[in-house]
Amino acid sequence: MSPIGELADRYLFTMHMLQHLILTMLSAPLLLLGTPEWLVRPLVQIPAVYALARFLTRPLVAFLAFNIAFNGWHFPQFYDLALRNGTAHILEHQMMTGTAVLLWCPSLCPLPEWFASEPMLQSCEQADAGTVAARRLPVSSVVGASNAENPQ
Helix, strand or coil, X not given: CXXXXXXXXXXXXXXXXXXXXXXXXXXXXXXXXCCCHXXXXXXXXXXXXXXXXXXXXXXXXXXXXHHHHHHHCCCHHHHHHHHHCHHHHHHHHHHHHHHHHHHHHXXXXXXXXXXXXCHHHHCCHHHHHHHHXXXXXXXXXXXXHHHHHCCC
């Protein structure tokens, strides 16, 4: 168990919430960024998987699923269950991370064409252009650019 996990489980509610933020706002997007297209493409060629994935990754559905899972686990009876039962605690983290992946999928999906026709996302296209462009740049050019702007 990590130090954050130990502190979260036994001592500090702040660490508990930090742990959940790391799982949902850091780990989930990194999972998507690290998933190669060749790994996902064969899965979505199965019609049932394609239909389910297409439904679950719609922005509104993903938003609702994530918020229901995240907030639901913080109701006192579920929170206490997760503290008392190790299996429930693991399920809590899996549900939060899984629904966070769904939430992040519209903007970080490994399949570039997956959300090209989503009307809700077309209006956000300009705001997301920087993120998409940054994903396609090699790390050295990003680091080099920031060093060139701020010489020390």
